[in-house]
Amino acid sequence: MNCGRLLEELNLYIDGSLEKKLCEQLEYHLKDCDRCRVVIDTTRKTITLYRDQDPIEIPSQVRDRLHQAIRSHWKQPHKNS
Secondary structure, eight states: OOHHHHHHHHHHHHHTOSOHHHHHHHHHHHHHOHHHHHHHHHHHHHHHHHTTSOOOOOOHHHHHHHHHHHHHHHHSOOTTO
């Protein structure tokens, strides 16, 4: 398991529907990867905070800049990737 694969499986993991073997690999990766633990924790907290809230419309320019910044960040080499 690496950071990229973790991101691919993130939704299934958080939903609790990731197959057992992959879940074990992901949790093993999380033991040594602070960055991925932050992603998991932040995602869970975000879901909890916004689960029952009304959707907020994000202007398309802001959304596009945010997506680009995230893609750019994840393309950079990182420890434990």
